[in-house]
Amino acid sequence: MAVTLKDIAEKVGVTESTVSRVLNGIPKASKETRKEIFQVAADLGYKPNQIARSLVTKKTHTIGLIISDLANTYFARVASGIENIASKYDYSLIISTTGGQEKEELKYINLLKEKQVDGLLFASGRMPFSCKKLLRETEIPTVVVAREVDEDLPSVHINNVKESYRAVKYLINNGHQKIAMISGNADDKESGLYRIQGYKQALNDNKLEVREELIVEGDFKLQSGIKAVEEILKRDSSITAVFAASDEMGVGAIKAIKKAGLKVPNDISVIGFDNNIISLASDPELATISQPEEELGWRSMEMLYKVIKGEELEEKKIYLPCELKKRGSVRKI
Known part of the structure; x- marks a missing residue:
């Protein structure tokens, strides 16, 4: 009983x-x-x-998590970090996946408001103006995860310009001068525009030419990496390295290079971004920039807990460092 x-x-x-x-x-x-x-x-x-x-x-002890795609290992690991700290503070998570679609994001913000969640973590899409506006109107305590926003919203993320610069500088330090890039969509500030900026800045700082035709847009998925490298090799087959803005695209690049009868890293070196499990499953293993996904999750939940409790934040925008993983897909020339 x-x-x-x-x-x-x-x-x-x-x-x-x-x-x-x-x-x-x-x-x-x-x-x-x-x-x-x-x-x-x-x-x-x-x-x-x-x-x-x-x-x-007047509290539900629930946290709303709006996230792009849990099938993606990056977002799954971010969610894992969030869940660990939510459990520590006796909160339950209501997880809403959006596919990064603005319509879905707006729908779930409204739904979570109706469910009277105590706080909200936003880890989806590009944070369009409509979402910023709605979040202000709902007045739900909110922290933005892995996304830098201009609004006065607390956030935890990485410095995509700095970390992309680090990846390209590693290629340059290994003697590479003709470096192509498989980018994300430039309309996406964080994973798209900022990583392109880091690539260009590294080339400029080392007095190397930035050739726009060697920047081909992908969608962060493996197949787009294959198609991007096929296009790059048509434009200039003399490149010696490729920087891919995601590991999946990096592995796709390796496949396309091999399909063209070339070898990685003997003919073309490749470096990715994320340090997903796929980077270790490729042959050779993919050099990459390792993001602290779980830490992004738990740090954002710790921050949200403070906001809910009305505590003053020492920092409203936290940048977490990444780590360069040197592996067999890059060689010195």
């Missing part, structure tokens, strides 16, 4: 309302009484009724 507030109240010698207030975090009893109530509740194995608790505290 389930333990009730009455059982705890009788054991401690206080009223049911006192037990309810203490268990719901309302400090209207002495320190000794609160301690005894929590101890008795634990000893009896009391399990609070979450619905009833929500009516008292």
Whole structure:
């Protein structure tokens, strides 16, 4: 039989309302009484009724996570980091996947508002103006994950310009001068535009020519990496290296290079971005920029917890460092 507030109240010698207030975090009893109530509740194995608790505290102990695609290992690892900290603070996650589509993002922001979530983590798409506007209007405590926004919203992300620069500089340090890029969509500031900027800046700083025809757009998937390299080799078969803005496109690049009768890294070196499991499954293993996906998740949930509690943030925008993984797909020339 389930333990009730009455059982705890009788054991401690206080009223049911006192037990309810203490268990719901309302400090209207002495320190000794609160301690005894929590101890008795634990000893009896009391399990609070979450619905009833929500009516008292006006909190649902739920967090809404709007995320692009859990089938993508990058987002799955971000979500794992979020879930670990949410569980630590006794929050349940309501996960909504959007495919990065604005229509879906707006739908789920409204849905999560109706469900009265205590906070929201946004890790989807390009954060269009419509989403920023709606988030302001809902007044739900929000943290943006892996996306830099101009708005006054707290965020945790990486510096895509800096990390892309690091990848291209590694190729340059290995003697490469004709370096092509498989980019994301330039309309996507974070994974698209900023990574292109990092590529160009590295070339410019090392007095190497930026050739726009050697930048071919992909969609971060393997097949687009194959098609991009096929196009690049038609434009200039003398390139010695490729920087891919995702590991999947990097592995696609390796496949296309081999299909063209060339070898990696003997003829063309390849470096990716993310450090997904696919980077280790390729032959040769793909050199890459390793993103701290799980840390992006847990740091953003820690930040959201502080926002929900009304605590002041030391930093509203946190940049996490990445790591260069040197592997067999790059050689010195």
